[in-house]
Amino acid sequence: AAEQLRVHREMERADEVPVVIYHSHTATEAYPSRTDVSYAHEPDAHYVLVSTRDPERHELRSYRIVDGVITEEPVEVVDSYAPQTSGADDAPDRT
Template identity: 65%
Template sequence: MLTLTQALYDQIVAHSRADHPDEACGVVAGPAGTDRPERFIPMLNAARSRTFYEFDSGDLLKLYREMDDRDEEPVIIYHSHTATEAYPSRTDLTYANEPGAHYVLVSTADTDDEGPFQFRSYRIQDGEITEEEVEIVEAYPAAV
């Protein structure tokens, strides 16, 4: 199950809507080993495409160095689909190289400024796609 705050959920949806009709993409980083998304990092779709996304290789290298310096890892890798449902495409499978990440897809195919939209999360490991439940919380529980 993916648990994320309402604020992060809202940021992912807002980015997806803002970049429509192009696909939006980004990462939500969290402390290494926690599976807790905390830091929203919208990225530029270097492909500037309505049908696929691509992280700029330089931006991605910089992001991974920054996460490493902060002892973070990519907890969520997200992107939008502008013309199809929120389900990983064959191209998405080829990009899915973080086996511990949650892959979030937001479909803006049927959206206008107010909605509706689909927000779904998947685990993708060894080419196998497993949809998971998404829980939205106001805040994470305090650490004990």
């Protein structure tokens, strides 16, 4: 019975859609804090961070966090998060 259960779980995992874990920072940049990293236990998840500290220009960025190592990944910015973006390759300046 235990063997069947394990196989069943592996099949389920193969069907899983990518996990997106989203939260916002109201006062700091869109970069994982030490607390975020310490709670990041899903190596397959996309950790999406939005900074709302500038009310006119929200910043959206996405990361993988594996064993405490942060790797930024490219993200397609949705219009509503970057109203100042004029073209696909015209990324807003980052300070």
